[in-house]
Amino acid sequence: MKKSKLLALFTVAAAMSFNAFAGDRVGDFTLIDNNGKAHQLSKYAFNKAVVIVSQQAGCTNNRENIARYKQLRTNWDHRGVSFLMLNSSPDYGRDGIRAEEAVWNYDFPIMDDETQLVADALGVTKAGQVIVVDPVRMQVIYRGPMPVQPARAPLGEVLEAIVADGADSRSMDVVNVDFEVAEGCEMTFPAKERYMAEAPDYETEIAPILIERCVGCHVEGGIGPFAMNSHMMIQGWSPMIREVIMTGRMPPMQVDPTVRHWTNSGNIPVEERQKLIHWINAGSPRN
Ligand code: HEC
Structure with a gap:
Protein backbone atom coordinates (compact mmCIF):
# COMPACT_ATOMS: atom_id res chain seq x y z
CA MET A 1 0.00 0.00 0.00
CA LYS A 2 1.29 3.49 -0.84
CA LYS A 3 2.36 5.52 2.13
CA SER A 4 0.00 8.40 1.38
CA LYS A 5 -2.99 6.09 1.17
CA LEU A 6 -1.96 4.41 4.36
CA LEU A 7 -1.71 7.76 6.08
CA ALA A 8 -5.12 8.81 4.84
CA LEU A 9 -6.66 5.61 6.13
CA PHE A 10 -4.87 6.03 9.40
CA THR A 11 -6.33 9.50 9.85
CA VAL A 12 -9.87 8.41 9.07
CA ALA A 13 -9.64 5.44 11.42
CA ALA A 14 -8.21 7.63 14.18
CA ALA A 15 -11.05 10.11 13.84
CA MET A 16 -13.61 7.33 14.07
CA SER A 17 -12.10 5.30 16.84
CA PHE A 18 -13.91 5.38 20.14
CA ASN A 19 -10.84 5.27 22.34
CA ALA A 20 -9.65 7.54 25.09
CA PHE A 21 -8.80 10.40 22.77
CA ALA A 22 -12.47 10.93 22.02
CA GLY A 23 -13.48 12.85 25.11
CA ASP A 24 -10.85 11.07 27.20
CA ARG A 25 -13.39 8.59 28.53
CA VAL A 26 -11.83 5.27 29.26
CA GLY A 27 -13.69 1.99 29.25
CA ASP A 28 -13.40 -0.42 32.14
CA PHE A 29 -10.62 -3.02 32.04
CA THR A 30 -9.10 -5.78 34.12
CA LEU A 31 -5.40 -6.66 34.06
CA ILE A 32 -3.28 -9.07 36.10
CA ASP A 33 -0.17 -7.74 37.84
CA ASN A 34 3.28 -9.24 38.47
CA ASN A 35 1.96 -10.94 41.62
CA GLY A 36 -1.04 -12.50 39.88
CA LYS A 37 -3.51 -10.02 41.35
CA ALA A 38 -6.32 -8.68 39.15
CA HIS A 39 -6.94 -4.94 38.91
CA GLN A 40 -10.25 -3.74 37.54
CA LEU A 41 -10.40 0.02 37.05
CA SER A 42 -14.04 0.38 38.13
CA LYS A 43 -13.26 -1.40 41.41
CA TYR A 44 -11.04 1.55 42.29
CA ALA A 45 -14.13 3.72 42.51
CA PHE A 46 -13.60 4.08 46.27
CA ASN A 47 -10.56 6.20 45.27
CA LYS A 48 -10.56 9.75 44.01
CA ALA A 49 -7.86 9.04 41.46
CA VAL A 50 -5.68 6.28 40.13
CA VAL A 51 -2.18 7.17 38.96
CA ILE A 52 -0.86 4.80 36.31
CA VAL A 53 2.79 4.95 35.26
CA SER A 54 3.69 3.30 31.96
CA GLN A 55 6.70 1.10 32.51
CA ARG A 73 2.69 7.90 46.56
CA THR A 74 3.75 9.03 50.04
CA ASN A 75 2.26 12.45 49.33
CA TRP A 76 -1.05 11.17 47.98
CA ASP A 77 -2.00 7.68 49.02
CA HIS A 78 -3.56 8.86 52.27
CA ARG A 79 -5.67 11.30 50.29
CA GLY A 80 -7.50 8.73 48.20
CA VAL A 81 -5.07 8.14 45.33
CA SER A 82 -3.92 4.67 44.26
CA PHE A 83 -0.78 3.89 42.28
CA LEU A 84 -0.23 1.28 39.59
CA MET A 85 2.25 0.62 36.82
CA LEU A 86 1.36 -0.57 33.35
CA ASN A 87 3.67 -2.70 31.23
CA SER A 88 2.44 -2.87 27.65
CA SER A 89 5.45 -4.49 26.03
CA PRO A 90 4.20 -7.15 23.65
CA ASP A 91 5.83 -10.56 24.05
CA TYR A 92 7.50 -9.60 27.30
CA GLY A 93 5.41 -11.66 29.65
CA ARG A 94 4.83 -11.73 33.35
CA ASP A 95 8.18 -13.42 34.00
CA GLY A 96 9.94 -10.56 32.27
CA ILE A 97 8.02 -8.06 34.36
CA ARG A 98 8.88 -9.93 37.55
CA ALA A 99 12.56 -10.02 36.60
CA GLU A 100 12.55 -6.27 36.00
CA GLU A 101 10.83 -5.67 39.34
CA ALA A 102 13.34 -7.90 41.15
CA VAL A 103 16.19 -5.74 39.87
CA TRP A 104 14.68 -2.29 40.26
CA ASN A 105 12.25 -2.72 43.14
CA TYR A 106 9.61 -0.34 41.85
CA ASP A 107 7.34 -1.61 44.61
CA PHE A 108 4.15 -0.90 42.65
CA PRO A 109 1.80 -3.48 41.19
CA ILE A 110 2.85 -3.76 37.53
CA MET A 111 -0.10 -4.66 35.33
CA ASP A 112 0.60 -6.85 32.33
CA ASP A 113 -1.04 -5.26 29.28
CA GLU A 114 0.16 -7.85 26.81
CA THR A 115 -2.45 -6.90 24.19
CA GLN A 116 -1.50 -3.18 24.47
CA LEU A 117 -5.23 -2.48 24.46
CA VAL A 118 -5.22 -0.71 27.81
CA ALA A 119 -2.29 1.50 26.78
CA ASP A 120 -4.32 2.39 23.71
CA ALA A 121 -7.45 3.12 25.73
CA LEU A 122 -5.52 5.34 28.15
CA GLY A 123 -3.66 7.18 25.39
CA VAL A 124 -0.24 5.88 26.48
CA THR A 125 2.35 6.45 23.75
CA LYS A 126 5.67 5.90 25.54
CA ALA A 127 7.08 4.42 28.72
CA GLY A 128 7.60 6.89 31.52
CA GLN A 129 4.26 8.59 30.95
CA VAL A 130 2.07 9.25 33.98
CA ILE A 131 -1.69 8.94 33.53
CA VAL A 132 -4.21 10.10 36.11
CA VAL A 133 -7.67 8.58 35.89
CA ASP A 134 -10.83 9.38 37.80
CA PRO A 135 -12.09 5.82 38.42
CA VAL A 136 -15.60 6.95 39.32
CA ARG A 137 -16.34 8.83 36.11
CA MET A 138 -13.81 6.83 34.09
CA GLN A 139 -12.09 9.92 32.75
CA VAL A 140 -8.40 10.48 32.01
CA ILE A 141 -7.48 13.85 33.54
CA TYR A 142 -3.68 13.98 33.19
CA ARG A 143 -1.28 12.51 30.67
CA GLY A 144 2.31 13.68 30.92
CA PRO A 145 5.72 13.45 32.56
CA MET A 146 6.67 12.75 36.13
CA PRO A 147 7.69 16.24 37.31
CA VAL A 148 11.10 16.71 38.90
CA GLN A 149 9.34 17.95 42.02
CA PRO A 150 6.49 15.48 42.54
CA ALA A 151 4.32 18.00 44.37
CA ARG A 152 4.54 20.64 41.65
CA ALA A 153 2.32 21.54 38.74
CA PRO A 154 1.11 20.22 36.49
CA LEU A 155 0.72 16.78 38.09
CA GLY A 156 0.46 18.01 41.67
CA GLU A 157 -2.12 20.59 40.65
CA VAL A 158 -4.27 18.01 38.85
CA LEU A 159 -4.19 15.70 41.87
CA GLU A 160 -5.01 18.57 44.21
CA ALA A 161 -8.02 19.45 42.04
CA ILE A 162 -9.36 15.90 41.83
CA VAL A 163 -9.14 15.16 45.57
CA ALA A 164 -10.93 18.42 46.43
CA ASP A 165 -14.43 18.02 47.87
CA GLY A 166 -17.07 17.83 45.17
CA ALA A 167 -14.51 17.59 42.34
CA ASP A 168 -16.05 16.43 39.06
CA SER A 169 -13.60 15.31 36.42
CA ARG A 170 -16.21 15.84 33.70
CA SER A 171 -15.90 19.57 34.14
CA MET A 172 -12.11 19.47 34.30
CA ASP A 173 -9.94 20.02 31.26
CA VAL A 174 -7.71 17.09 30.46
CA VAL A 175 -4.12 18.14 31.01
CA ASN A 176 -1.96 16.70 28.23
CA VAL A 177 1.71 17.54 28.62
CA ASP A 178 4.03 16.25 25.95
CA PHE A 179 7.66 15.48 26.71
CA GLU A 180 10.58 13.98 24.92
CA VAL A 181 10.81 10.24 24.90
CA ALA A 182 13.84 9.13 26.93
CA GLU A 183 16.26 6.41 25.95
CA GLY A 184 14.72 2.97 26.00
CA CYS A 185 11.21 4.34 26.50
CA GLU A 186 9.95 4.26 22.90
CA MET A 187 6.89 2.10 22.39
CA THR A 188 5.55 0.62 19.19
CA PHE A 189 2.00 -0.57 18.63
CA PRO A 190 2.22 -3.01 15.75
CA ALA A 191 -1.29 -4.47 16.09
CA LYS A 192 -2.90 -1.08 16.40
CA GLU A 193 -1.03 0.26 13.39
CA ARG A 194 -1.94 -2.74 11.31
CA TYR A 195 -5.62 -2.64 12.19
CA MET A 196 -5.92 1.12 11.88
CA ALA A 197 -4.52 0.88 8.37
CA GLU A 198 -6.99 -1.86 7.63
CA ALA A 199 -9.64 -3.01 10.10
CA PRO A 200 -9.89 -6.79 10.65
CA ASP A 201 -12.20 -8.41 8.15
CA TYR A 202 -15.59 -9.33 9.56
CA GLU A 203 -16.18 -12.53 7.67
CA THR A 204 -12.74 -14.05 7.67
CA GLU A 205 -11.30 -12.73 10.94
CA ILE A 206 -14.04 -11.68 13.37
CA ALA A 207 -16.89 -14.11 12.78
CA PRO A 208 -14.65 -17.19 13.21
CA ILE A 209 -13.51 -15.96 16.65
CA LEU A 210 -17.09 -15.38 17.76
CA ILE A 211 -18.19 -18.75 16.42
CA GLU A 212 -15.43 -20.54 18.27
CA ARG A 213 -15.58 -18.66 21.57
CA CYS A 214 -19.07 -17.23 22.00
CA VAL A 215 -21.76 -18.65 19.76
CA GLY A 216 -22.01 -21.88 21.76
CA CYS A 217 -24.03 -19.84 24.27
CA HIS A 218 -24.95 -16.75 22.26
CA VAL A 219 -27.29 -18.55 19.91
CA GLU A 220 -31.08 -18.57 19.48
CA GLY A 221 -32.38 -20.42 22.55
CA GLY A 222 -28.90 -20.48 24.13
CA ILE A 223 -28.04 -19.35 27.66
CA GLY A 224 -26.43 -16.11 26.47
CA PRO A 225 -28.86 -13.15 26.61
CA PHE A 226 -28.57 -12.40 22.90
CA ALA A 227 -27.85 -14.41 19.77
CA MET A 228 -24.80 -13.48 17.69
CA ASN A 229 -26.63 -14.38 14.52
CA SER A 230 -26.10 -11.35 12.30
CA HIS A 231 -23.63 -8.57 11.69
CA MET A 232 -26.27 -6.05 12.82
CA MET A 233 -26.72 -7.83 16.12
CA ILE A 234 -23.00 -8.01 16.79
CA GLN A 235 -22.49 -4.40 15.78
CA GLY A 236 -25.29 -3.31 18.10
CA TRP A 237 -23.79 -5.21 21.01
CA SER A 238 -20.24 -4.08 20.23
CA PRO A 239 -19.79 -1.63 23.12
CA MET A 240 -20.83 -4.36 25.55
CA ILE A 241 -18.67 -6.92 23.78
CA ARG A 242 -15.71 -4.58 24.12
CA GLU A 243 -16.39 -4.21 27.82
CA VAL A 244 -16.70 -7.93 28.54
CA ILE A 245 -13.51 -8.66 26.61
CA MET A 246 -11.55 -5.82 28.25
CA THR A 247 -12.67 -6.88 31.72
CA GLY A 248 -12.28 -10.60 31.02
CA ARG A 249 -15.92 -11.38 31.87
CA MET A 250 -16.64 -13.33 28.71
CA PRO A 251 -16.55 -16.13 27.95
CA PRO A 252 -17.44 -17.01 31.55
CA MET A 253 -15.02 -19.18 33.44
CA GLN A 254 -16.44 -22.63 33.59
CA VAL A 255 -15.52 -26.13 34.50
CA ASP A 256 -17.20 -28.78 32.48
CA PRO A 257 -16.83 -31.98 34.47
CA THR A 258 -17.87 -34.16 31.55
CA VAL A 259 -14.99 -33.14 29.38
CA ARG A 260 -12.64 -32.07 32.20
CA HIS A 261 -11.87 -29.04 30.23
CA TRP A 262 -11.37 -25.51 31.50
CA THR A 263 -12.12 -22.45 29.54
CA ASN A 264 -11.83 -18.90 30.72
CA SER A 265 -11.32 -15.47 29.27
CA GLY A 266 -7.58 -15.82 29.70
CA ASN A 267 -7.76 -18.40 27.00
CA ILE A 268 -8.73 -15.94 24.32
CA PRO A 269 -5.36 -15.48 22.66
CA VAL A 270 -3.80 -12.01 22.59
CA GLU A 271 -4.18 -11.74 18.84
CA GLU A 272 -7.89 -12.55 18.92
CA ARG A 273 -8.56 -9.95 21.61
CA GLN A 274 -6.63 -7.38 19.59
CA LYS A 275 -8.62 -8.18 16.48
CA LEU A 276 -11.97 -7.94 18.26
CA PRO A 285 -17.48 -2.59 9.95
CA ARG A 286 -19.03 -5.19 7.69
CA ASN A 287 -16.25 -4.52 5.09
C1 HEC B 1 -20.70 -20.53 28.49
C2 HEC B 1 -21.64 -19.67 27.81
C3 HEC B 1 -21.17 -18.33 27.27
C4 HEC B 1 -20.10 -18.11 26.42
C5 HEC B 1 -19.14 -19.11 25.82
C6 HEC B 1 -20.11 -16.68 26.19
N1 HEC B 1 -21.12 -16.06 26.87
FE1 HEC B 1 -21.55 -14.10 26.89
N2 HEC B 1 -23.05 -14.40 28.23
C7 HEC B 1 -23.42 -15.63 28.74
C8 HEC B 1 -24.44 -15.44 29.77
C9 HEC B 1 -25.12 -16.53 30.58
C10 HEC B 1 -24.66 -14.04 29.86
C11 HEC B 1 -25.62 -13.30 30.78
C12 HEC B 1 -25.07 -13.24 32.18
C13 HEC B 1 -23.89 -12.38 32.30
O1 HEC B 1 -23.90 -11.24 31.81
O2 HEC B 1 -22.90 -12.84 32.91
C14 HEC B 1 -23.78 -13.43 28.87
C15 HEC B 1 -23.70 -12.07 28.64
C16 HEC B 1 -22.93 -11.48 27.66
C17 HEC B 1 -22.96 -10.08 27.31
C18 HEC B 1 -23.84 -9.04 27.94
C19 HEC B 1 -23.20 -8.56 29.21
C20 HEC B 1 -24.07 -7.63 29.99
O3 HEC B 1 -23.56 -7.14 31.00
O4 HEC B 1 -25.22 -7.40 29.61
C21 HEC B 1 -22.06 -9.90 26.32
C22 HEC B 1 -21.75 -8.59 25.61
C23 HEC B 1 -21.45 -11.17 26.04
N3 HEC B 1 -22.01 -12.13 26.87
C24 HEC B 1 -20.46 -11.38 25.10
C25 HEC B 1 -19.80 -12.59 24.92
C26 HEC B 1 -18.66 -12.77 24.04
C27 HEC B 1 -18.03 -11.67 23.19
C28 HEC B 1 -18.32 -14.06 24.12
C29 HEC B 1 -17.18 -14.75 23.40
C30 HEC B 1 -15.86 -14.16 23.56
C31 HEC B 1 -19.22 -14.71 25.04
N4 HEC B 1 -20.11 -13.78 25.51
C32 HEC B 1 -19.17 -16.05 25.39
C33 HEC B 1 -22.90 -16.84 28.37
C34 HEC B 1 -21.81 -17.04 27.55
Whole structure:
Protein backbone atom coordinates (compact mmCIF):
# COMPACT_ATOMS: atom_id res chain seq x y z
CA MET A 1 0.00 0.00 0.00
CA LYS A 2 1.29 3.49 -0.84
CA LYS A 3 2.36 5.52 2.13
CA SER A 4 0.00 8.40 1.38
CA LYS A 5 -2.99 6.09 1.17
CA LEU A 6 -1.96 4.41 4.36
CA LEU A 7 -1.71 7.76 6.08
CA ALA A 8 -5.12 8.81 4.84
CA LEU A 9 -6.66 5.61 6.13
CA PHE A 10 -4.87 6.03 9.40
CA THR A 11 -6.33 9.50 9.85
CA VAL A 12 -9.87 8.41 9.07
CA ALA A 13 -9.64 5.44 11.42
CA ALA A 14 -8.21 7.63 14.18
CA ALA A 15 -11.05 10.11 13.84
CA MET A 16 -13.61 7.33 14.07
CA SER A 17 -12.10 5.30 16.84
CA PHE A 18 -13.91 5.38 20.14
CA ASN A 19 -10.84 5.27 22.34
CA ALA A 20 -9.65 7.54 25.09
CA PHE A 21 -8.80 10.40 22.77
CA ALA A 22 -12.47 10.93 22.02
CA GLY A 23 -13.48 12.85 25.11
CA ASP A 24 -10.85 11.07 27.20
CA ARG A 25 -13.39 8.59 28.53
CA VAL A 26 -11.83 5.27 29.26
CA GLY A 27 -13.69 1.99 29.25
CA ASP A 28 -13.40 -0.42 32.14
CA PHE A 29 -10.62 -3.02 32.04
CA THR A 30 -9.10 -5.78 34.12
CA LEU A 31 -5.40 -6.66 34.06
CA ILE A 32 -3.28 -9.07 36.10
CA ASP A 33 -0.17 -7.74 37.84
CA ASN A 34 3.28 -9.24 38.47
CA ASN A 35 1.96 -10.94 41.62
CA GLY A 36 -1.04 -12.50 39.88
CA LYS A 37 -3.51 -10.02 41.35
CA ALA A 38 -6.32 -8.68 39.15
CA HIS A 39 -6.94 -4.94 38.91
CA GLN A 40 -10.25 -3.74 37.54
CA LEU A 41 -10.40 0.02 37.05
CA SER A 42 -14.04 0.38 38.13
CA LYS A 43 -13.26 -1.40 41.41
CA TYR A 44 -11.04 1.55 42.29
CA ALA A 45 -14.13 3.72 42.51
CA PHE A 46 -13.60 4.08 46.27
CA ASN A 47 -10.56 6.20 45.27
CA LYS A 48 -10.56 9.75 44.01
CA ALA A 49 -7.86 9.04 41.46
CA VAL A 50 -5.68 6.28 40.13
CA VAL A 51 -2.18 7.17 38.96
CA ILE A 52 -0.86 4.80 36.31
CA VAL A 53 2.79 4.95 35.26
CA SER A 54 3.69 3.30 31.96
CA GLN A 55 6.70 1.10 32.51
CA GLN A 56 8.99 -0.81 30.21
CA ALA A 57 12.17 -2.82 30.66
CA GLY A 58 15.16 -0.64 29.88
CA CYS A 59 13.30 2.67 30.05
CA THR A 60 15.78 5.10 31.62
CA ASN A 61 13.03 7.53 32.55
CA ASN A 62 11.33 4.87 34.72
CA ARG A 63 14.56 3.98 36.46
CA GLU A 64 15.55 7.57 37.14
CA ASN A 65 12.14 8.35 38.61
CA ILE A 66 11.71 5.45 41.03
CA ALA A 67 12.28 7.64 44.10
CA ARG A 68 9.90 10.27 42.72
CA TYR A 69 7.11 7.73 42.14
CA LYS A 70 7.49 6.62 45.73
CA GLN A 71 7.50 10.21 46.93
CA LEU A 72 4.35 10.88 44.94
CA ARG A 73 2.69 7.90 46.56
CA THR A 74 3.75 9.03 50.04
CA ASN A 75 2.26 12.45 49.33
CA TRP A 76 -1.05 11.17 47.98
CA ASP A 77 -2.00 7.68 49.02
CA HIS A 78 -3.56 8.86 52.27
CA ARG A 79 -5.67 11.30 50.29
CA GLY A 80 -7.50 8.73 48.20
CA VAL A 81 -5.07 8.14 45.33
CA SER A 82 -3.92 4.67 44.26
CA PHE A 83 -0.78 3.89 42.28
CA LEU A 84 -0.23 1.28 39.59
CA MET A 85 2.25 0.62 36.82
CA LEU A 86 1.36 -0.57 33.35
CA ASN A 87 3.67 -2.70 31.23
CA SER A 88 2.44 -2.87 27.65
CA SER A 89 5.45 -4.49 26.03
CA PRO A 90 4.20 -7.15 23.65
CA ASP A 91 5.83 -10.56 24.05
CA TYR A 92 7.50 -9.60 27.30
CA GLY A 93 5.41 -11.66 29.65
CA ARG A 94 4.83 -11.73 33.35
CA ASP A 95 8.18 -13.42 34.00
CA GLY A 96 9.94 -10.56 32.27
CA ILE A 97 8.02 -8.06 34.36
CA ARG A 98 8.88 -9.93 37.55
CA ALA A 99 12.56 -10.02 36.60
CA GLU A 100 12.55 -6.27 36.00
CA GLU A 101 10.83 -5.67 39.34
CA ALA A 102 13.34 -7.90 41.15
CA VAL A 103 16.19 -5.74 39.87
CA TRP A 104 14.68 -2.29 40.26
CA ASN A 105 12.25 -2.72 43.14
CA TYR A 106 9.61 -0.34 41.85
CA ASP A 107 7.34 -1.61 44.61
CA PHE A 108 4.15 -0.90 42.65
CA PRO A 109 1.80 -3.48 41.19
CA ILE A 110 2.85 -3.76 37.53
CA MET A 111 -0.10 -4.66 35.33
CA ASP A 112 0.60 -6.85 32.33
CA ASP A 113 -1.04 -5.26 29.28
CA GLU A 114 0.16 -7.85 26.81
CA THR A 115 -2.45 -6.90 24.19
CA GLN A 116 -1.50 -3.18 24.47
CA LEU A 117 -5.23 -2.48 24.46
CA VAL A 118 -5.22 -0.71 27.81
CA ALA A 119 -2.29 1.50 26.78
CA ASP A 120 -4.32 2.39 23.71
CA ALA A 121 -7.45 3.12 25.73
CA LEU A 122 -5.52 5.34 28.15
CA GLY A 123 -3.66 7.18 25.39
CA VAL A 124 -0.24 5.88 26.48
CA THR A 125 2.35 6.45 23.75
CA LYS A 126 5.67 5.90 25.54
CA ALA A 127 7.08 4.42 28.72
CA GLY A 128 7.60 6.89 31.52
CA GLN A 129 4.26 8.59 30.95
CA VAL A 130 2.07 9.25 33.98
CA ILE A 131 -1.69 8.94 33.53
CA VAL A 132 -4.21 10.10 36.11
CA VAL A 133 -7.67 8.58 35.89
CA ASP A 134 -10.83 9.38 37.80
CA PRO A 135 -12.09 5.82 38.42
CA VAL A 136 -15.60 6.95 39.32
CA ARG A 137 -16.34 8.83 36.11
CA MET A 138 -13.81 6.83 34.09
CA GLN A 139 -12.09 9.92 32.75
CA VAL A 140 -8.40 10.48 32.01
CA ILE A 141 -7.48 13.85 33.54
CA TYR A 142 -3.68 13.98 33.19
CA ARG A 143 -1.28 12.51 30.67
CA GLY A 144 2.31 13.68 30.92
CA PRO A 145 5.72 13.45 32.56
CA MET A 146 6.67 12.75 36.13
CA PRO A 147 7.69 16.24 37.31
CA VAL A 148 11.10 16.71 38.90
CA GLN A 149 9.34 17.95 42.02
CA PRO A 150 6.49 15.48 42.54
CA ALA A 151 4.32 18.00 44.37
CA ARG A 152 4.54 20.64 41.65
CA ALA A 153 2.32 21.54 38.74
CA PRO A 154 1.11 20.22 36.49
CA LEU A 155 0.72 16.78 38.09
CA GLY A 156 0.46 18.01 41.67
CA GLU A 157 -2.12 20.59 40.65
CA VAL A 158 -4.27 18.01 38.85
CA LEU A 159 -4.19 15.70 41.87
CA GLU A 160 -5.01 18.57 44.21
CA ALA A 161 -8.02 19.45 42.04
CA ILE A 162 -9.36 15.90 41.83
CA VAL A 163 -9.14 15.16 45.57
CA ALA A 164 -10.93 18.42 46.43
CA ASP A 165 -14.43 18.02 47.87
CA GLY A 166 -17.07 17.83 45.17
CA ALA A 167 -14.51 17.59 42.34
CA ASP A 168 -16.05 16.43 39.06
CA SER A 169 -13.60 15.31 36.42
CA ARG A 170 -16.21 15.84 33.70
CA SER A 171 -15.90 19.57 34.14
CA MET A 172 -12.11 19.47 34.30
CA ASP A 173 -9.94 20.02 31.26
CA VAL A 174 -7.71 17.09 30.46
CA VAL A 175 -4.12 18.14 31.01
CA ASN A 176 -1.96 16.70 28.23
CA VAL A 177 1.71 17.54 28.62
CA ASP A 178 4.03 16.25 25.95
CA PHE A 179 7.66 15.48 26.71
CA GLU A 180 10.58 13.98 24.92
CA VAL A 181 10.81 10.24 24.90
CA ALA A 182 13.84 9.13 26.93
CA GLU A 183 16.26 6.41 25.95
CA GLY A 184 14.72 2.97 26.00
CA CYS A 185 11.21 4.34 26.50
CA GLU A 186 9.95 4.26 22.90
CA MET A 187 6.89 2.10 22.39
CA THR A 188 5.55 0.62 19.19
CA PHE A 189 2.00 -0.57 18.63
CA PRO A 190 2.22 -3.01 15.75
CA ALA A 191 -1.29 -4.47 16.09
CA LYS A 192 -2.90 -1.08 16.40
CA GLU A 193 -1.03 0.26 13.39
CA ARG A 194 -1.94 -2.74 11.31
CA TYR A 195 -5.62 -2.64 12.19
CA MET A 196 -5.92 1.12 11.88
CA ALA A 197 -4.52 0.88 8.37
CA GLU A 198 -6.99 -1.86 7.63
CA ALA A 199 -9.64 -3.01 10.10
CA PRO A 200 -9.89 -6.79 10.65
CA ASP A 201 -12.20 -8.41 8.15
CA TYR A 202 -15.59 -9.33 9.56
CA GLU A 203 -16.18 -12.53 7.67
CA THR A 204 -12.74 -14.05 7.67
CA GLU A 205 -11.30 -12.73 10.94
CA ILE A 206 -14.04 -11.68 13.37
CA ALA A 207 -16.89 -14.11 12.78
CA PRO A 208 -14.65 -17.19 13.21
CA ILE A 209 -13.51 -15.96 16.65
CA LEU A 210 -17.09 -15.38 17.76
CA ILE A 211 -18.19 -18.75 16.42
CA GLU A 212 -15.43 -20.54 18.27
CA ARG A 213 -15.58 -18.66 21.57
CA CYS A 214 -19.07 -17.23 22.00
CA VAL A 215 -21.76 -18.65 19.76
CA GLY A 216 -22.01 -21.88 21.76
CA CYS A 217 -24.03 -19.84 24.27
CA HIS A 218 -24.95 -16.75 22.26
CA VAL A 219 -27.29 -18.55 19.91
CA GLU A 220 -31.08 -18.57 19.48
CA GLY A 221 -32.38 -20.42 22.55
CA GLY A 222 -28.90 -20.48 24.13
CA ILE A 223 -28.04 -19.35 27.66
CA GLY A 224 -26.43 -16.11 26.47
CA PRO A 225 -28.86 -13.15 26.61
CA PHE A 226 -28.57 -12.40 22.90
CA ALA A 227 -27.85 -14.41 19.77
CA MET A 228 -24.80 -13.48 17.69
CA ASN A 229 -26.63 -14.38 14.52
CA SER A 230 -26.10 -11.35 12.30
CA HIS A 231 -23.63 -8.57 11.69
CA MET A 232 -26.27 -6.05 12.82
CA MET A 233 -26.72 -7.83 16.12
CA ILE A 234 -23.00 -8.01 16.79
CA GLN A 235 -22.49 -4.40 15.78
CA GLY A 236 -25.29 -3.31 18.10
CA TRP A 237 -23.79 -5.21 21.01
CA SER A 238 -20.24 -4.08 20.23
CA PRO A 239 -19.79 -1.63 23.12
CA MET A 240 -20.83 -4.36 25.55
CA ILE A 241 -18.67 -6.92 23.78
CA ARG A 242 -15.71 -4.58 24.12
CA GLU A 243 -16.39 -4.21 27.82
CA VAL A 244 -16.70 -7.93 28.54
CA ILE A 245 -13.51 -8.66 26.61
CA MET A 246 -11.55 -5.82 28.25
CA THR A 247 -12.67 -6.88 31.72
CA GLY A 248 -12.28 -10.60 31.02
CA ARG A 249 -15.92 -11.38 31.87
CA MET A 250 -16.64 -13.33 28.71
CA PRO A 251 -16.55 -16.13 27.95
CA PRO A 252 -17.44 -17.01 31.55
CA MET A 253 -15.02 -19.18 33.44
CA GLN A 254 -16.44 -22.63 33.59
CA VAL A 255 -15.52 -26.13 34.50
CA ASP A 256 -17.20 -28.78 32.48
CA PRO A 257 -16.83 -31.98 34.47
CA THR A 258 -17.87 -34.16 31.55
CA VAL A 259 -14.99 -33.14 29.38
CA ARG A 260 -12.64 -32.07 32.20
CA HIS A 261 -11.87 -29.04 30.23
CA TRP A 262 -11.37 -25.51 31.50
CA THR A 263 -12.12 -22.45 29.54
CA ASN A 264 -11.83 -18.90 30.72
CA SER A 265 -11.32 -15.47 29.27
CA GLY A 266 -7.58 -15.82 29.70
CA ASN A 267 -7.76 -18.40 27.00
CA ILE A 268 -8.73 -15.94 24.32
CA PRO A 269 -5.36 -15.48 22.66
CA VAL A 270 -3.80 -12.01 22.59
CA GLU A 271 -4.18 -11.74 18.84
CA GLU A 272 -7.89 -12.55 18.92
CA ARG A 273 -8.56 -9.95 21.61
CA GLN A 274 -6.63 -7.38 19.59
CA LYS A 275 -8.62 -8.18 16.48
CA LEU A 276 -11.97 -7.94 18.26
CA ILE A 277 -11.23 -4.67 20.03
CA HIS A 278 -9.59 -2.93 17.07
CA TRP A 279 -12.50 -4.04 14.90
CA ILE A 280 -14.98 -2.58 17.40
CA ASN A 281 -12.89 0.61 17.71
CA ALA A 282 -13.13 0.95 13.94
CA GLY A 283 -16.93 0.93 14.20
CA SER A 284 -17.49 -2.84 13.76
CA PRO A 285 -17.48 -2.59 9.95
CA ARG A 286 -19.03 -5.19 7.69
CA ASN A 287 -16.25 -4.52 5.09
C1 HEC B 1 -20.70 -20.53 28.49
C2 HEC B 1 -21.64 -19.67 27.81
C3 HEC B 1 -21.17 -18.33 27.27
C4 HEC B 1 -20.10 -18.11 26.42
C5 HEC B 1 -19.14 -19.11 25.82
C6 HEC B 1 -20.11 -16.68 26.19
N1 HEC B 1 -21.12 -16.06 26.87
FE1 HEC B 1 -21.55 -14.10 26.89
N2 HEC B 1 -23.05 -14.40 28.23
C7 HEC B 1 -23.42 -15.63 28.74
C8 HEC B 1 -24.44 -15.44 29.77
C9 HEC B 1 -25.12 -16.53 30.58
C10 HEC B 1 -24.66 -14.04 29.86
C11 HEC B 1 -25.62 -13.30 30.78
C12 HEC B 1 -25.07 -13.24 32.18
C13 HEC B 1 -23.89 -12.38 32.30
O1 HEC B 1 -23.90 -11.24 31.81
O2 HEC B 1 -22.90 -12.84 32.91
C14 HEC B 1 -23.78 -13.43 28.87
C15 HEC B 1 -23.70 -12.07 28.64
C16 HEC B 1 -22.93 -11.48 27.66
C17 HEC B 1 -22.96 -10.08 27.31
C18 HEC B 1 -23.84 -9.04 27.94
C19 HEC B 1 -23.20 -8.56 29.21
C20 HEC B 1 -24.07 -7.63 29.99
O3 HEC B 1 -23.56 -7.14 31.00
O4 HEC B 1 -25.22 -7.40 29.61
C21 HEC B 1 -22.06 -9.90 26.32
C22 HEC B 1 -21.75 -8.59 25.61
C23 HEC B 1 -21.45 -11.17 26.04
N3 HEC B 1 -22.01 -12.13 26.87
C24 HEC B 1 -20.46 -11.38 25.10
C25 HEC B 1 -19.80 -12.59 24.92
C26 HEC B 1 -18.66 -12.77 24.04
C27 HEC B 1 -18.03 -11.67 23.19
C28 HEC B 1 -18.32 -14.06 24.12
C29 HEC B 1 -17.18 -14.75 23.40
C30 HEC B 1 -15.86 -14.16 23.56
C31 HEC B 1 -19.22 -14.71 25.04
N4 HEC B 1 -20.11 -13.78 25.51
C32 HEC B 1 -19.17 -16.05 25.39
C33 HEC B 1 -22.90 -16.84 28.37
C34 HEC B 1 -21.81 -17.04 27.55
